[in-house]
Amino acid sequence: MKADMMKNDAASLLRPELSNQKLRIMLLAFIVSMVLFVLIKPYLGPDWQRPGTALMQFIAICGALLLLVPFLFSIGKRGRFSAVPNKLFILHVGASICGGFMVACHAIASFDGPPLIMLAALVLLMITGTFGRVYANRVFAASFAMKPAPFGAHDDGTKAAIKNLIEAKVAVLARLDPAAKEAVFSVTLGHWLRRPFLSLAYARLAHRETILLRARQSIPRLGAHWRPLHLLLAYLFLAGMIIHIVVVTFFAGYVADGGEIYWWHVTAW
């Protein structure tokens, strides 16, 4: 057990930390860079004025690749790919800000059309991410010992429902991962890849249990929901980015709407 304790101390030394101050500085740098870009853009050459130029397309591609790093973080921490997942977290923040800047430069060159939805999603991602890191952590800290429900009157109906859920989970788990114990089990990336339907079934049962525990109702709303919202926005952004790439690459004609198709594309449908 001493080893466990020492592990935690040693772990703290290994675990890199992105402080609120550093995060604020990074965001400030992002904002300042954006403002500077907007100010100097009129004085830059023609390659900087349209989003589809080779230069801007290159910047957009780089930005998009950087914006995929958060998904690496998401996969990495769920997939045993990192001994210290917080390194991936910091990478996800840094890459998101750099990628966000590049994509924003690309978008600002033509500040209209449906892609602005993605830009809005990007901004919201930054806001929710920053909120989660800088402010929701206060909510988390302040929630300690602020949940008296288990010491209040018990709802027998809830208990019975949870009991049924546990039995159902045990039954699914026997097929999903026979060696696992329901008490501490949650679906991992490996399970999703190997047995997606059973994983989905189990995840739904687990979700129903958290609803019965009223977990997200047990702390202030913003603290409880920033992360699901952040994840939702991320997947929306990812979907939007894929759609955008597909459309400008394969449906260049539709995008040009009778105008010049000056960007690299595969087909001009």
Next chain:
Amino acid sequence: MSQLSLMIDLERCIGCKSCEAACKAEHGLGPTENRNRVVWLAHHDKPGLDFLTLSCQHCDRPACVRSCPVNPKAITKHPETGVVEINEALCTGCGECVVACPYGAMGYDQIDHHAVKCDLCSARRTDGLRPACATACPGGAISFGERQAHLRQIKEDGRITVNHDAFLLGPSNIFLQRQTNWVDDVMAGDTINLMDFTATDRQRPAVVDDPTRKETLLSDATAYPYRSKREDRQPDRIVAGGCNICFNCCPVHYHIKNDKLVRVTGNEDDPLWRGKICPKSQFLLQLHNSPERLTTPLKRVGKRGEGKFEPISWDQALDEIAAKLQDVKDEFGPESLAIFAGTRTGTLTRRGYIRLFTQLWGTPNFGDTEAFCSEAKRVSFHATLGAGGSGNSYTEGDLGRAALYVYFGDNQAETRPVHFGMINNWRLKNNAKMVVIDPRMTVTATKANQWLAIRPGTDLALALALAHHILAHDLHDQRFCEDWIAGWQEWRDFLFEKNYSPDWAASIVGIDAHAIRTLAGEIAGADGCVLFASRGVNQHSNGGQTNRALMFVAAITGNIGRKGGAFFNLSMPVPIAADAPDARKTYPKKPMIGSNSVSWLNAIEHHDPYPLRAVITSNNPMMAWPNQDRVRVVFKQLDLMVHIDLFMNETSHFADYVLPAATGIEKGEISRAAEDRRIVWIDKSLPPPGDAKTDDWFWIELGKRFGYDDVLKDSYKDPAVFWDEMLINDPYMRGCTQDRLHKTPRRWLRVPLADEDSEEIETLYLEGTSAFGKPAGHRFPTASGKLEFWTEALDQTLTGLGLSALPEFYADREHLIELPYVERRQDGMAEVERPFIHGKAMVKPFEIIQPHGDSPGRNLQRQGFDTHLITGRPPAPHFHSWTHYAWQAQEMWPDMYVQMHPDKAAELDIADGEHVSIETAHGAVTARAWLYAGMRRDTVFVPIGWDSSQPYHPWNSVNYLTDEDQRDPLSDHSNLKSYLCRVTR
């Protein structure tokens, strides 16, 4: 190994939060970061408090583990011990576990962004130690062990557990239901069922653990040991000593690394304490490591009160102070210097170094905080018993044998939590009864079998009525009375003559006569009854006589001079005193200005009875003295004011020189005057911070400038040398040598000890014994060898003051009903010499004014002062102003508050936590409202300790509300307790 768990006894938990302090110190946690917390819960409409100690429940099905999205999981359940642990390296700080845990038992480090949680102190367990919380708990409320063993114990003891498995998570921790199944609410006539604990419809007071007040604590500089590495907190030496904060005088271990204090824990080598310790002692860690500490001498450069200073050297400070003192002495005489010391100053300094300086200098004007704390009881004990306090001990063989514990105005659970933990444990173990008499249901009262909500300041009437009933029904101990009490018949006759019966008292005290009679019968019938009193009795203008009357009740029932029977009131002063050779003494030509240092105000302002021009203080009179508005005006008129302290506080702002002091292990001293005659030695083990010096050093160096170094010798800068050579010359103390103190791992001895081979005495004054140093047959250390209720000499002395040896009822000046009160005589009667004090002080006699229909209270009510104000100690983590510099105490209880009944608050449209104004005829303060049904409806309570110069959450001192002129004729003790006020939004 099977599942490990904590077992938490709701009957024993007193909400002191010592476990929180221990946890944070053990794990280096900072503000807002918790692994455990004691939650205070109160009903909205019923008196009573419960304390729920929450930490990880180490569930069979831990929701936190399942919610962790990381793979492998950052949170795991140990396969052998069942302990749920976190690997911080794997945690990304997403907070899902915090959301998931329905117990709210997952902490979060909001600076480093990761979850933190209880692991039942894995490192300590490996070393064979119990978790820090279980070790520290003063109440013995937290037990650690295998869950199955806990369950077997519960079955054996017939205890009932709280079912807190609302979501089938299988929590391993166990909560034991309350055992005391009723508490009488005499106001409502309710019986309250405490046996079925629930958090439903319970409220947390807004003023405790307020998350919105924690932001000011988050600076790294304020938060040691937060963010310090565990290896940096491992001591290279552990020094046994004592806590120097309160009268509990707990034996502690100081953990030191590289001359830095890294931890304060209870001394587990002490067989009585076994490591128990309250939060205050643990906050010594923050006191010694506080960045707020004064570290260099300062000289005032602005106006008094402005707080503008420049740093100077010690030589300059001492030379200038010495020169100014000499000027004052030359012009006004040596008596024009006054020295005020107190809690922080330490006993060795007060009774040793300062005493020698005053004897050499020639001023009688030394004052300390006794007149604000315990002088009423000291005088009463001396008058009756011939000693300053009780002769009993907190041992199983003494106080542990009582069948009944009765507390009068003593909230021991919050003021001396470890001692209360012992008493509460004995109560439960022996099925003894506990009764608390207090205007509010204090934490002590929440553990009692009965709470009697007395009208503030009328304990004297209750004591008289109890005695009346006992004597009228021949319930007294006849043999003890006849053999060992001088003047008991005179008192009995007096009680009957005055008809101080329960029926007479009922309307005065606000307690049903039947309840008084029942209590009297119980006190008389108990095989051992301990009557506790404290500042709730002392700090009134009738404190002296109330103490005497309560002592009389104990005496007539045979509860003085026996095991398991006592009258207790705070400390037991012992004869520690240094004396200069007679030839070197300068005898003052004038008497003391007064035995209460508040008397100095007239001397400073009006030169009455003679000029007082210089004050050296090592305390905080700008917080502690009554009538702060006047204190501030008057102190500006001094020619010289020197303030010696640990921190810059309100008093510093009025000083010409502010000198940085040392305390505890930086200094070397004994703990405070213990309740039960223990001398706890604290070695000098650390250097003070920066250029700070010990008080001892200051007085020796100042003395050198006046040629006193033949008496205040340089070698006495070593307190151990000073102790052996100068302080234990009284036969009572001679065996309490450094050598003997250091031979015991607990580092304390119980006096009297005539020599190094003397046995410690558990209980003094037992039948068949003689008082220490008295002739054979003198069981008690009075002139007669008996307890003295009434003697001719005593009566003559007290009559001179305007009282009588037989306590006659009167109350404080300001009351909501017409009651007798005292006033100084206005008829030109000559001053008399105050009795029972060291030195000579003159006092104007008082007279008891009988109700005349136009009392001061009636007048004040006409002005809108319609509520009774009482003051007192805040919860256990705080002690006067000391703890207000400890960030963790401020995290727990940040704000000054006013406790009021919800009905009263509803009348005034005041919500819990709201800022309100409290105003008396003497001043006004603001505080936050705490709505609490455990208050008399006509009374509000405001705690002491805050002042407006404190670093985190400053508030004006409660002593803006008090009056310096309302004092006890017998002891000159200030009434700090009882005033009429009005509360407004």
